[in-house]
Amino acid sequence: MKAIRIHEFGGPEVMLMEEVPIPEPASDAVLVKTYASGVNIADCGIRKGGNAILRPLLKLPLTLGWDASGIVDKVGDQVTAFKKGDEVFGVPTFPGDGSYAEYFVAKESHLALKPNAISFNEAAGVPLAGVTAWNGVIEYGKLQPGQKILIHGAAGGVGSLAVQIAKAKGAYVIGTASVNNLEFLKDLGADEAIDYKTQRVEEMLKDIDLVFDASPIRDNNIRLKFVQILKNGGRLVSSQLDFPYSEEVKTALSAKNVEGSLVRLQNYACLREMAELIDAGKIKVVISKVYPLEQAGEAHKENEAGHVRGKLILEIIKE
Numbered sequence: 001m002k003a004i005r006i007h008e009f010g011g012p013e014v015m016l017m018e019e020v021p022i023p024e025p026a027s028d029a030v031l032v033k034t035y036a037s038g039v040n041i042a043d044c045g046i047r048k049g050g051n052a053i054l055r056p057l058l059k060l061p062l063t064l065g066w067d068a069s070g071i072v073d074k075v076g077d078q079v080t081a082f083k084k085g086d087e088v089f090g091v092p093t094f095p096g097d098g099s100y101a102e103y104f105v106a107k108e109s110h111l112a113l114k115p116n117a118i119s120f121n122e123a124a125g126v127p128l129a130g131v132t133a134w135n136g137v138i139e140y141g142k143l144q145p146g147q148k149i150l151i152h153g154a155a156g157g158v159g160s161l162a163v164q165i166a167k168a169k170g171a172y173v174i175g176t177a178s179v180n181n182l183e184f185l186k187d188l189g190a191d192e193a194i195d196y197k198t199q200r201v202e203e204m205l206k207d208i209d210l211v212f213d214a215s216p217i218r219d220n221n222i223r224l225k226f227v228q229i230l231k232n233g234g235r236l237v238s239s240q241l242d243f244p245y246s247e248e249v250k251t252a253l254s255a256k257n258v259e260g261s262l263v264r265l266q267n268y269a270c271l272r273e274m275a276e277l278i279d280a281g282k283i284k285v286v287i288s289k290v291y292p293l294e295q296a297g298e299a300h301k302e303n304e305a306g307h308v309r310g311k312l313i314l315e316i317i318k319e
């Protein structure tokens, strides 16, 4: 099968299209014929060698891509939830070879049946960003109906899904983006949209129940502003797992009795709940561009420029 692999860490040029054997699923895993793969900023980070936590787990050569949709080709002995021919979406086994390839393997627990209402390309834009958004807003954020949430970086892959998940849960949603994306946030259902470049959240907001930072920018100074706008006993959840809170942020959190957390992906069962919300028309998937598999390098360059609206997709099979 064809796959985009890296043999060394580095820039987009280290990604090579190669011919490799089709993988075999383990007993608790599923082999999926890939229709589309999502591109995530995390893929770019892994291409560059990851961080101190990830680096020891990354074995070369490696096929990139941890976000995909496709059709089940083969299931392991212990798999009961899926059978050959099922249309699925989910997160390929990590660390291990990913979905920039004609087939990928995923644990049964990291897959769900694809929503009927959307295409394979759209479905490939949901899993990793959606599981991150769901875990951030619902599992760590414990968002309740009627509460006020600020989502920072609301126009990106994680942010655009977080806005819609929070709305579907009955929250009052405020999102930040640059000026070109403010209308887009309103279209997603945000009640308010703030331009993070020209407006200051700390002068506009107070008594917020939950701040979810879904931006790709690592910045402890803006976290201090988030603590300022949170109510006493509120929650600050950051998607940036590799960027711990500074001592200054920790002091500010405890002075205000705010719980601060970094999102770990612990609940993948939410893929099923997101599929239901998608089929009910409550979540739409925004694809900004579809690239053919061989242009994965171009997709990485666009993602790393930092302003993708929604998702970038690699199309492996045209529907």
Ligand SMILES: NC(=O)c1ccc[n+]([C@@H]2O[C@H](COP(=O)([O-])OP(=O)(O)OC[C@H]3O[C@@H](n4cnc5c(N)ncnc54)[C@H](OP(=O)(O)O)[C@@H]3O)[C@@H](O)[C@H]2O)c1
Pocket: 040, 041, 042, 128, 129, 132, 152, 153, 154, 155, 156, 157, 158, 159, 176, 177, 178, 179, 181, 196, 214, 215, 216, 217, 239, 240, 241, 263, 264, 265, 303, 306, 307, 308, 309, 310
């Ligand atoms: N914890 C996990 O397991 C996990 C999993 C996946 C991702 N993540 C993390 O989640 C974060 C978001 O990932 P993603 O895939 O959604 O990224 P992304 O799609 O590449 O994010 C792009 C968005 O970021 C916004 N942005 C750019 N600069 C900004 C700034 N200075 N302030 C606020 N927003 C800004 C852009 O909005 P404008 O164009 O409007 O500026 C753009 O829409 C990343 O840090 C990623 O590492 C974590």
